[in-house]
Amino acid sequence: MSAVATQWAMALAGMVGLATVFGLLILWVSKRFKVEGNPIVEQINAILPQTQCGQCNFPGCKPYAEAIAKGEAPINQCPPGGQEGIKKLAELLDVEVLELNPENGTEEEDQVVEIVEADCIGCTKCIQVCPVDAIVGAAKLMHTVILDECTGCDLCIPACPVDCIIKIPAPMPAQLQRNPKPALLQTIEEARSW
Amino acid sequence: MSDIFLIFIGAAFVNNFVLVRFLGLCPFMGVSTQYKSALGMSFATAFVLTMSSIASYLVNEYLLVPLELEYLKTLSFILVIAVTVQVTEMILHKSSPLLYQVLGLFLPLITTNCAVLGVALLNVQKQNSLIESAFFGFGAAFGFGMVLVLFSAIRERLEMANVPESFRGLPIALMTAGIMSLAFMGFSGMTQA
Numbered sequence: 001m002s003a004v005a006t007q008w009a010m011a012l013a014g015m016v017g018l019a020t021v022f023g024l025l026i027l028w029v030s031k032r033f034k035v036e037g038n039p040i041v042e043q044i045n046a047i048l049p050q051t052q053c054g055q056c057n058f059p060g061c062k063p064y065a066e067a068i069a070k071g072e073a074p075i076n077q078c079p080p081g082g083q084e085g086i087k088k089l090a091e092l093l094d095v096e097v098l099e100l101n102p103e104n105g106t107e108e109e110d111q112v113v114e115i116v117e118a119d120c121i122g123c124t125k126c127i128q129v130c131p132v133d134a135i136v137g138a139a140k141l142m143h144t145v146i147l148d149e150c151t152g153c154d155l156c157i158p159a160c161p162v163d164c165i166i167k168i169p170a171p172m173p174a175q176l177q178r179n180p181k182p183a184l185l186q187t188i189e190e191a192r193s194w
Numbered sequence: 195m196s197d198i199f200l201i202f203i204g205a206a207f208v209n210n211f212v213l214v215r216f217l218g219l220c221p222f223m224g225v226s227t228q229y230k231s232a233l234g235m236s237f238a239t240a241f242v243l244t245m246s247s248i249a250s251y252l253v254n255e256y257l258l259v260p261l262e263l264e265y266l267k268t269l270s271f272i273l274v275i276a277v278t279v280q281v282t283e284m285i286l287h288k289s290s291p292l293l294y295q296v297l298g299l300f301l302p303l304i305t306t307n308c309a310v311l312g313v314a315l316l317n318v319q320k321q322n323s324l325i326e327s328a329f330f331g332f333g334a335a336f337g338f339g340m341v342l343v344l345f346s347a348i349r350e351r352l353e354m355a356n357v358p359e360s361f362r363g364l365p366i367a368l369m370t371a372g373i374m375s376l377a378f379m380g381f382s383g384m385t386q387a
Contacts, residue, residue, distance in 0.1 A: 010263065013261075014266070015263075015266065015269070018273060025281065029284050030284055033288035
């Protein structure tokens with residue numbers, strides 16, 4: 001074999017060998033480090049509003065997402081997500097848009113709860129039921145709601161023995177969180193308006 | 195020991211990959227709009243750069259040199275980098291979902307970061323040993339990350355500054371990068387190469 005042909009053969013063998021070794025390595029790693037879990041569940045969960053309110057008759061948004069993915073639950077059981085959420089779910093799953101199931105509740109405008117602090121007796125009952133830990137306080141001390149964290153699921157309202165928790169329209173901070181601030185403020189005017 | 199320290203300092207400051215060698219400019223401009231993402235990118239790059247400079251050293255030393263295929267090193271190193279990135283991404287996804295969420299977006303971008311290929315090729319050119327290659331890679335990544343984070347902090351402030359309209363956005367960013375590069379010239383000549 002001529003010198004040129006030998007060199008060609010070497011180059012070809014070397015590169016093919018390298019590529020094969022790397023290919024096998026990736027194959028092994030992808031088997032060894034396979035991530036369990038259904039990606040569609042994550043996608044559905046991302047659309048759900050994460051209020052963890054349980055109005056869908058599931059213990060939280062993730063369980064509801066799993067049930068939708070398995071086909072065990074219809075997509076119209078999430079009142080906080082509203083018609084908008086149902087539309088997005090229908091698009092993702094390529095099914096028909098349904099009306100919100102009235103048994104699960106009705107769509108309401110963005111609301112959060114507030115503790116009437118003068119009436120609070122400090123029983124901590126609302127702290128225990130809050131799914132997102134948005135209530136701070138200690139026994140026999142006044143409690144308050146962290147408005148930024150409150151998802152408006154209303155689970156604390158029936159828990160309160162003195163009925164001191166009221167619903168209020170979501171104030172600015174909560175709205176800010178729901179419509180996140182743009183990554184960059186393009187102009188000074190825009191920055192000032194925030 | 196001092197050799198390795200000098201290699202690290204040389205790669206990080208004196209011959210900073212972004213501001214002195216002008217490698218890896220695309221992520222430098224692209225990911226520096228926000229401090230947080232710049233930090234994520236820096237960590238991802240540091241990890242991949244160190245790993246890939248070790249891996250390309252091994253490929254060069256035990257495959258290309260024995261087979262006299264040095265002229266194929268660019269091709270092989272691109273392959274090495276792509277595989278390192280892919281493997282890192284998969285392992286991270288499994289072992290540390292939190293870190294994966296932070297770095298996840300940036301990991302694939304690193305494949306096309308020319309600083310990574312530059313480090314691998316310079317390691318061969320300088321005939322660095324395995325340890326030296328690793329530290330050269332880590333130093334380069336440290337320099338890249340530091341400059342990226344500094345630059346992103348400046349850019350965040352620039353967003354709020356009263357910049358003349360025609361300079362807003364990328365033009366003022368490029369000018370800032372130029373001034374930073376000038377500042378880094380102060381390090382020049384402190385170490386060899």
